[in-house]
Amino acid sequence: MFRPSRVAVPSRPPAVRAAAARGRLAxxxxxxxxxxxxxxxxxxxxxxxxxxxxxxxxxxxxxxxxxxxxxxxxxxxxxxxxxxxxxxxxxGRRLAVEAVRRHRLLETFLVRVLGLDWSDVHEDAEVLEHAVSDRVLAALERVMGHPGEDPHGHPIPDRLGRLPRRALVPLAALGAGERAVVRELEDREPRRMAHWKREGLVPGSAVRLLRADADGVFAFEVGGRRCVAGREGIDGVLVERRRAGGRP
Amino acid sequence: MFRPSRVAVPSRPPAVRAAAARGRLAxxxxxxxxxxxxxxxxxxxxxxxxxxxxxxxxxxxxxxxxxxxxxxxxxxxxxxxxxxxxxxxxxGRRLAVEAVRRHRLLETFLVRVLGLDWSDVHEDAEVLEHAVSDRVLAALERVMGHPGEDPHGHPIPDRLGRLPRRALVPLAALGAGERAVVRELEDREPRRMAHWKREGLVPGSAVRLLRADADGVFAFEVGGRRCVAGREGIDGVLVERRRAGGRP
DNA sequence: CAGCAAGATTAGCGTAGTCTAATGACCGTC
DNA sequence: GACGGTCATTAGACTACGCTAATCTTGCTG
The missing domain is CATH 1.10.10.10 (Winged helix-like DNA-binding domain superfamily/Winged helix DNA-binding domain)
Structure with missing residues (x-):
C-alpha cells in the first residue's frame, strides 16, 4: 500500500533548506x-x-x-x-550562464580584492561559486565596479546573461608570421597558467607566430621574447587576429 | 564473499574531492x-x-x-x-573553533568590505563558511587588518584557536538600577537584530536596567532612551557589568 | 513503588550523488 | 556483411545526510 505520509524530503543541509524555503538561494x-x-x-x-x-x-x-x-x-x-x-x-543555458557569471566574478574578486595569485584562483572560485547568494554576488560586483572581464580575460556575463561575442582563435591556429593579441586563457591548470605568466603570455600582450611544425611544435614571439611550446602547452590560449602589419 | 575491489568512496562533489586529494580543503x-x-x-x-x-x-x-x-x-x-x-x-573543540572563526571572519567581511547589513549577514556567512579555503580566509583576514571582533561583538578566535574569555552576563540578569555595556548580540534572527539596531542596542552602548517584573517584562535605558521588552526580546544580549557609579 | 511523560534510540526509507562490472549499441573496416 | 572497438547504458552498491513511526529508557511524581 502506498503511504503518502512518508513524504519525499530533499536531503540538503538545514541552513540551505531554510534559505531555500525563504525564497533565497533557490x-x-x-x-x-x-x-x-x-x-x-x-x-x-x-x-x-x-x-x-x-x-x-x-x-x-x-x-x-x-x-x-x-x-x-x-x-x-x-x-x-x-x-x-x-x-x-x-x-539550461540560462542557469549555466549564471553559474559562469558567478565563477568569473569570484575569480576577479579573489585576484583584485583579496590579492590572490592570478594563476591559482580557479579552484577556490569553483567552490565558492556554489555558496554565494545573489545578494553577496551583487555586493561583490558593486565593490569591484562591475568588471567586464575576469583575470584571465574571459568576459563576465551581465545580470541578464548577455555575453559579448568575440572572434577569437587558438594561438595554434595562427599562420606563420601572423600577429595577434592574447585575449583569453584557459584557467583550470595553475601550473600551466604560472608558466604562461612567466613567459608574458597574459591577456593584452601581442604575439607573433614564427613557426608551426607538423609535429606540433610552435615557435612564437611574445613581448619581444622568443618562446617554443608544444601543442599541449599553448592549448587554451585564445587570441584575436591582427591585420598583417599596415595596409598593402 | 567479500569483494575488496568495491571500494568505499565518499560521495563528495568532484571539485571538493580533487581539492581534498591535493591536501587543500581537508x-x-x-x-x-x-x-x-x-x-x-x-x-x-x-x-x-x-x-x-x-x-x-x-x-x-x-x-x-x-x-x-x-x-x-x-x-x-x-x-x-x-x-x-x-x-x-x-x-572536536579545535575543529569547532575553526568553524566559528571562519563564520565570524565572514560576517565581518560581509559587513565591513561588502557593506551588507549588520543584522542580516548570519545566513550568508553560514553558507560561505563551508566554502572558504584556508588561503581565502587568510586573505580576507589580511585585507581587513585582522579584526578582533565580528559586527555583533563576538570575539574572533585567532589562528591557534585562542579566544579571549570575557565575563559577560545576559541583560536580563542585571539587577534593577544596575549599569552595564552591551558587548555581544546573538545574531541568528535578522528581525530581532534589526529591532535592536533601531533601539540603539549595539555593541558598546551603555545600558541601565530600570525594572524587572516578575512576569518577565524588562524596562531599561539605552543611550538615554527608555525601552521595554519581554524576556524573549532581550534574550541573547550579553553585557558587561559596570561598577555602580563611583566608589562608596 | 508503580506509572507516566519526556527524551533518546532503533528500524526502515528516501534523495543526491558517486562508483565498478557487465551489457548493449553503433560505426568504420576489412 | 560480419567483426571488433569505442562509447553509452543498465545493474547493483555505497556514503552522507535527512525523515517518520515505533520502541526503549529514565527519572519524576503521586
Whole structure:
C-alpha cells in the first residue's frame, strides 16, 4: 500500500533548506550547476556534447554522467541527441550562464580584492561559486565596479546573461608570421597558467607566430621574447587576429 | 564473499574531492562542521549538551541528531554522556573553533568590505563558511587588518584557536538600577537584530536596567532612551557589568 | 513503588550523488 | 556483411545526510 505520509524530503543541509524555503538561494544542487556550467563551456548550447567528453572534463565516471544527464533531461535543462550526447535547452543555458557569471566574478574578486595569485584562483572560485547568494554576488560586483572581464580575460556575463561575442582563435591556429593579441586563457591548470605568466603570455600582450611544425611544435614571439611550446602547452590560449602589419 | 575491489568512496562533489586529494580543503563535511559549531556555541566543551537541545538548534529531528552524534563520537570528536548528551573532545573543540572563526571572519567581511547589513549577514556567512579555503580566509583576514571582533561583538578566535574569555552576563540578569555595556548580540534572527539596531542596542552602548517584573517584562535605558521588552526580546544580549557609579 | 511523560534510540526509507562490472549499441573496416 | 572497438547504458552498491513511526529508557511524581 502506498503511504503518502512518508513524504519525499530533499536531503540538503538545514541552513540551505531554510534559505531555500525563504525564497533565497533557490538554486540548483552544486553537481547540477557543475554539469551545466561545463556543458556551456563545451558549447553544448550550439552543438551536442558527448557523454564521455563531459565525464572526463568533470572527472566523473561515464555512468555517473549518464545518470546526471538523464536527470537534467528530465528537468528540461538539456536534451539528448544521438549517442546520448547532450545539448542545453534555453533554460539550461540560462542557469549555466549564471553559474559562469558567478565563477568569473569570484575569480576577479579573489585576484583584485583579496590579492590572490592570478594563476591559482580557479579552484577556490569553483567552490565558492556554489555558496554565494545573489545578494553577496551583487555586493561583490558593486565593490569591484562591475568588471567586464575576469583575470584571465574571459568576459563576465551581465545580470541578464548577455555575453559579448568575440572572434577569437587558438594561438595554434595562427599562420606563420601572423600577429595577434592574447585575449583569453584557459584557467583550470595553475601550473600551466604560472608558466604562461612567466613567459608574458597574459591577456593584452601581442604575439607573433614564427613557426608551426607538423609535429606540433610552435615557435612564437611574445613581448619581444622568443618562446617554443608544444601543442599541449599553448592549448587554451585564445587570441584575436591582427591585420598583417599596415595596409598593402 | 567479500569483494575488496568495491571500494568505499565518499560521495563528495568532484571539485571538493580533487581539492581534498591535493591536501587543500581537508575539512569535515558541512553537516559535521555545523554540529560541532553549534555544540561549541552551547558550551559542549565544558558541559554535556542534550540531544534534543542540539536537534532543535540545528532544526533537525532527534533521530538525525542521534545518528550524527554517533558518527562524531566514532570519529573521536565528542564523547557521549548520560542520556546521550554530547561533550566535545579536544579535537572536536579545535575543529569547532575553526568553524566559528571562519563564520565570524565572514560576517565581518560581509559587513565591513561588502557593506551588507549588520543584522542580516548570519545566513550568508553560514553558507560561505563551508566554502572558504584556508588561503581565502587568510586573505580576507589580511585585507581587513585582522579584526578582533565580528559586527555583533563576538570575539574572533585567532589562528591557534585562542579566544579571549570575557565575563559577560545576559541583560536580563542585571539587577534593577544596575549599569552595564552591551558587548555581544546573538545574531541568528535578522528581525530581532534589526529591532535592536533601531533601539540603539549595539555593541558598546551603555545600558541601565530600570525594572524587572516578575512576569518577565524588562524596562531599561539605552543611550538615554527608555525601552521595554519581554524576556524573549532581550534574550541573547550579553553585557558587561559596570561598577555602580563611583566608589562608596 | 508503580506509572507516566519526556527524551533518546532503533528500524526502515528516501534523495543526491558517486562508483565498478557487465551489457548493449553503433560505426568504420576489412 | 560480419567483426571488433569505442562509447553509452543498465545493474547493483555505497556514503552522507535527512525523515517518520515505533520502541526503549529514565527519572519524576503521586
Amino acid at each position: 538554486r540548483l544542487t552544486r553537481s547540477r550547476e557543475d554539469y551545466l556550467k561545463v556543458l556551456f563551456e563545451l558549447d553544448a548550447d550550439t552543438r551536442a556534447v558527448a557523454v564521455g567528453v563531459l565525464a572526463r572534463r568533470l572527472a566523473v565516471s561515464p555512468p555517473s554522467a549518464t545518470n546526471m544527464l538523464a536527470r537534467l533531461a528530465r528537468e528540461r535543462l538539456l536534451t539528448r541527441a544521438a549517442r546520448g550526447a547532450a545539448r542545453l535547452t534555453a533554460s | 575539512r569535515l563535511t558541512r553537516s559535521r562542521e555545523d554540529y560541532l559549531k553549534v555544540l561549541f556555541e552551547l558550551d559542549a566543551d565544558t558541559r554535556a549538551v542534550a540531544v534534543g537541545v542540539l536537534a532543535r538548534r540545528l532544526a533537525v529531528s532527534p533521530p538525525s541528531a542521534t545518528n550524527m552524534l554517533a558518527r562524531l563520537a566514532r570519529e573521536r570528536l565528542l564523547t557521549r554522556a548520560a542520556r546521550g548528551a554530547a561533550r566535545l573532545t579536544a579535537s
